[in-house]
Amino acid sequence: MSDKFDAIVVGAGPAGCATACKLARAGLEVLVVERGKFPGAKNMTGGVIYGPVLDSLFPGAPGDIPVERAIGRHVICLLSDRSSVSLDFNMAGSGDRNGYTVLRSRFDRWLANKVEEAGGIVAAGLRADDLLWQGQRVVGITAGGDEFRADAVIAADGVNSTMATKAGLRVNLSPENVNQGVKEVIGLPREAIEERFGLTSDSGAAIHFLGFCTRGVHGGGFLYTNKESLSLGVVVQLKALMESNLKSVDLLESFKEHPTVREYIRGGTTVEYSAHLVPAGGLRMVPRLFTDGLLVAGDAAALVLATGRALEGINFAVASGIAAAETVLKAKERNDFSKESLSVYEKLLADSFVLQDLKTFREAPRFLENQRLYQTYPELACKLAEEVFRVDGKPKKKLWQLARQEMKGRVSIWQLLRDGLSARSSL
Amino acid sequence: MSPMTIEERLALNKYDVDTEAHIRLNENICQECQPRICLYICPAECFKLRDGRLSFAYEGCLECGSCHVCCDKGAIDWSYPRGGFGVAFEYG
Amino acid sequence: MNIIVCIKQILDPEMPPVKFKIDAQAKKVIAPEGIPLVISPFDEQAVEAALRIKDAQEAKVTAITMGGQSAKDAVKHVLAMGVDEGIVLSDEAFNGSDSFSTAYVLSQAIQKAGEYDLILCGRQAADWDAGQVGSIVAEELGIPVVTLARKVDATGGTVRVERVIPDGHEVVEAPLPAVVTVSSELGQARLPTGRGIVMAARKSIPVWSAQDIGCDVSRVGAGAARSEVVALTLPIHERKGEIVSGETGAQAAVNLALKLRENRII
Numbered sequence: 001m002s003d004k005f006d007a008i009v010v011g012a013g014p015a016g017c018a019t020a021c022k023l024a025r026a027g028l029e030v031l032v033v034e035r036g037k038f039p040g041a042k043n044m045t046g047g048v049i050y051g052p053v054l055d056s057l058f059p060g061a062p063g064d065i066p067v068e069r070a071i072g073r074h075v076i077c078l079l080s081d082r083s084s085v086s087l088d089f090n091m092a093g094s095g096d097r098n099g100y101t102v103l104r105s106r107f108d109r110w111l112a113n114k115v116e117e118a119g120g121i122v123a124a125g126l127r128a129d130d131l132l133w134q135g136q137r138v139v140g141i142t143a144g145g146d147e148f149r150a151d152a153v154i155a156a157d158g159v160n161s162t163m164a165t166k167a168g169l170r171v172n173l174s175p176e177n178v179n180q181g182v183k184e185v186i187g188l189p190r191e192a193i194e195e196r197f198g199l200t201s202d203s204g205a206a207i208h209f210l211g212f213c214t215r216g217v218h219g220g221g222f223l224y225t226n227k228e229s230l231s232l233g234v235v236v237q238l239k240a241l242m243e244s245n246l247k248s249v250d251l252l253e254s255f256k257e258h259p260t261v262r263e264y265i266r267g268g269t270t271v272e273y274s275a276h277l278v279p280a281g282g283l284r285m286v287p288r289l290f291t292d293g294l295l296v297a298g299d300a301a302a303l304v305l306a307t308g309r310a311l312e313g314i315n316f317a318v319a320s321g322i323a324a325a326e327t328v329l330k331a332k333e334r335n336d337f338s339k340e341s342l343s344v345y346e347k348l349l350a351d352s353f354v355l356q357d358l359k360t361f362r363e364a365p366r367f368l369e370n371q372r373l374y375q376t377y378p379e380l381a382c383k384l385a386e387e388v389f390r391v392d393g394k395p396k397k398k399l400w401q402l403a404r405q406e407m408k409g410r411v412s413i414w415q416l417l418r419d420g421l422s423a424r425s426s427l
Numbered sequence: 428m429s430p431m432t433i434e435e436r437l438a439l440n441k442y443d444v445d446t447e448a449h450i451r452l453n454e455n456i457c458q459e460c461q462p463r464i465c466l467y468i469c470p471a472e473c474f475k476l477r478d479g480r481l482s483f484a485y486e487g488c489l490e491c492g493s494c495h496v497c498c499d500k501g502a503i504d505w506s507y508p509r510g511g512f513g514v515a516f517e518y519g
Numbered sequence: 520m521n522i523i524v525c526i527k528q529i530l531d532p533e534m535p536p537v538k539f540k541i542d543a544q545a546k547k548v549i550a551p552e553g554i555p556l557v558i559s560p561f562d563e564q565a566v567e568a569a570l571r572i573k574d575a576q577e578a579k580v581t582a583i584t585m586g587g588q589s590a591k592d593a594v595k596h597v598l599a600m601g602v603d604e605g606i607v608l609s610d611e612a613f614n615g616s617d618s619f620s621t622a623y624v625l626s627q628a629i630q631k632a633g634e635y636d637l638i639l640c641g642r643q644a645a646d647w648d649a650g651q652v653g654s655i656v657a658e659e660l661g662i663p664v665v666t667l668a669r670k671v672d673a674t675g676g677t678v679r680v681e682r683v684i685p686d687g688h689e690v691v692e693a694p695l696p697a698v699v700t701v702s703s704e705l706g707q708a709r710l711p712t713g714r715g716i717v718m719a720a721r722k723s724i725p726v727w728s729a730q731d732i733g734c735d736v737s738r739v740g741a742g743a744a745r746s747e748v749v750a751l752t753l754p755i756h757e758r759k760g761e762i763v764s765g766e767t768g769a770q771a772a773v774n775l776a777l778k779l780r781e782n783r784i785i
């Protein structure tokens with residue numbers, strides 16, 4: 001057996017599989033190495049794939065993709081310790097859908113299958129340990145004590161990317177740039193889910209929470225519907241978590257106890273508990289994306305959009321994976337895998353939503369450092385709503401008066417204005 | 428739903444535990460360390476205090492990488508488990 | 520030397536106990552969708568026994584498995600360990616086969632696979648623990664069988680087996696071709712190497728149907744089953760703890776021994 005491939009992809013997540021699928025379909029010999037016993041075994045996500053990105057690889061998506069539910073209802077929910085205020089965008093009844101929930105253990109396995117169908121080789125249960133170098137050039141990897149060579153290596157090995165770090169393209173992660181997510185999958189009968197969330201049989205809901213879900217710590221909560229389960233989780237910035245002396249699993253427990261959430265998950269049984277990091281530093285965190293013989297895609301390159309509401313990473317991973325494949329195909333035509341040749345990659349990303357969105361929201365990470373977002377404002381919103389809706393036989397006040405009354409001691413008008421302006425410019 | 432202990436949580440997951448640890452600590456550094464941030468940060472609570480000493484068990488590790496990111500004392504020699512070992516999520 | 524190893528996929532024994540579900544009415548085990556099947560550990564050791572022989576001499580090892588969609592994963596795993604060829608036997612008609620039908624199907628496939636000197640099986644599948652298939656394969660093929668091997672040496676025309684018995688082991692020799700079933704005392708099966716995994720991932724694995732191996736379909740599947748599952752229940756785990764104490768450590772040990780004797784455990 002020759003151990004030389006056209007391309008070696010490290011990691012069979014969405015980034016790696018997208019790259020490999022595209023390369024294999026173009027007739028290249030591609031090897032994907034995946035450390036999990038099977039593709040998807042190691043991967044956890046909140047669960048929503050946003051936008052049409054899968055269509056370009058799999059026309060007619062979702063088709064046979066193992067998606068759970070197509071999102072017909074997006075909700076943003078601000079939590080105080082005992083109540084909540086929501087903005088509910090509901091198109092479930094109209095038949096319109098945007099995004100799908102997935103369970104990664106199943107979804108990634110399907111993706112890797114598609115790679116194999118296209119002629120790619122997926123070696124699961126194999127951890128890439130290091131890069132192989134020839135001078136300044138990456139010429140392959142070592143894995144399981146053996147060497148494998150290729151014209152191009154694509155590091156799609158996720159947030160803790162060993163490959164990009166070993167290549168010297170990025171430094172170790174720092175606590176202000178990454179968030180920790182903990183998640184429970186909660187089994188619940190299909191009918192209960194549809195009834196509680198007001199869904200039809202194929203539609204799903206995505207609820208994002210701010211406030212009590214993280215007890216004021218920089219981060220948020222999510223609740224997504226699957227076919228017969230819910231994905232419930234808390235995502236917090238590592239730095240803020242370190243400073244809080246709280247444990248994310250305790251946040252998750254108290255989030256589950258919140259009256260609003262409790263009703264959604266009532267009677268369910270937890271069937272899985274998982275944890276994962278996610279890059280959240282935005283553009284400032286994106287490392288150098290390539291060097292001689294090597295490209296970095298997906299989470300390994302910190303290509304994730306975090307706007308405080310949702311996390312978009314899977315669509316970014318797939319799009320960057322496709323761009324990496326296009327780059328390799330062009331380099332193959334020229335038979336030139338130098339960094340000059342591979343610099344096409346950055347141009348492709350700059351022309352797509354991947355770098356454009358990260359540029360548009362470049363100030364978001366700084367804005368999201370604002371502590372008031374996670375406690376003061378959600379509490380204020382709930383208080384205000386309570387005052388507006390409660391009829392208690394006392395003389396009523398006007399909305400503005402109520403707002404002033406509730407703000408007192410929590411936040412000044414100037415702070416509010418400044419935060420509002422800052423939100424306008426960064427989100 | 429009633430609260431769960433970390434042991435109950437981890438018992439839901441499937442692990443293929445390797446015979447060798449994929450994460451190793453430099454005990455001398457940990458002995459001196461304060462405030463031992465790993466105790467709070469690890470979502471699998473692999474780090475525990477026993478009689479004032481830090482003890483670490485790799486078996487329940489969820490392979491998130493948080494300890495590696497947060498320990499600024501350089502005490503953690505961190506890697507993923509060997510291929511095929513460690514946690515295998517059923518849902519993910 | 521041509522060695523054939525029969526392997527079976529089972530529910531992962533490492534699976535969290537809470538995930539184990541049965542349908543008591545249908546008397547069937549419900550395999551959780553997200554936890555892939557694995558090779559029965561005894562079968563993995565049978566593969567190890569084959570590879571140890573191959574380490575020492577010229578030999579070709581072929582793995583055969585009967586199963587559904589995921590059977591290829593089992594074959595890939597043993598290819599990665601160092602097995603040369605793998606064959607999947609898959610057919611609707613095989614569904615619900617008992618030990619007799621399974622052994623019949625395997626023996627048909629073994630005959631089609633070509634020359635064979637040694638056939639290795641696990642001592643029993645770690646799911647139903649029936650431990651019959653190996654012996655019935657031998658019966659079907661009309662060759663000798665040695666069970667419960669902890670060491671297998673095959674040279675010339677004979678196989679020499681160290682066979683596990685309750686208070687030690689005995690050494691048995693049989694003329695080849697023969698069937699040997701392998702026990703856990705053989706020791707750890709090897710892990711796949713990097714190159715092995717990649718090579719296995721590359722290999723295409725033939726799938727043979729009932730017709731391909733010339734099966735008499737009246738002898739396979741649920742209809743042909745000669746054994747019947749009468750009832751299927753989940754064991755109830757009762758955890759009862761009792762702390763045995765004593766004045767001194769030695770006294771506590773004596774009390775413990777007495778307790779064990781009382782309960783007829785020792």
Ligand SMILES: Cc1cc2nc3c(=O)[nH]c(=O)nc-3n(C[C@H](O)[C@H](O)[C@H](O)COP(=O)(O)OP(=O)(O)OC[C@H]3O[C@@H](n4cnc5c(N)ncnc54)[C@H](O)[C@@H]3O)c2cc1C
Nearest residue numbers: 011013014015035045046047048128158181298299313314
């Ligand atoms: C709690 C949470 C919620 C999220 N919610 C969403 C959401 O709702 N929507 C969304 O779009 N995004 C979400 N994200 C982000 C999203 O999950 C990631 O951006 C996405 O998974 C990145 O894909 P990837 O292919 O780059 O990396 P990964 O999915 O991490 O894949 C990397 C792969 O590489 C493998 N690997 C790693 N190292 C090695 C090695 N050395 N050798 C071999 N294999 C290796 C891993 O096992 C893995 O399979 C969320 C993330 C978290 C943590």
Ligand code: SF4
Nearest residue numbers: 457460465498500502
């Ligand atoms: S691992 Fe790091 S944080 Fe934890 S005790 Fe050791 S030195 Fe301190």
Ligand code: SF4
Nearest residue numbers: 469488489491492494
């Ligand atoms: S990698 Fe994550 S789960 Fe594992 S020990 Fe470190 S913090 Fe804990």
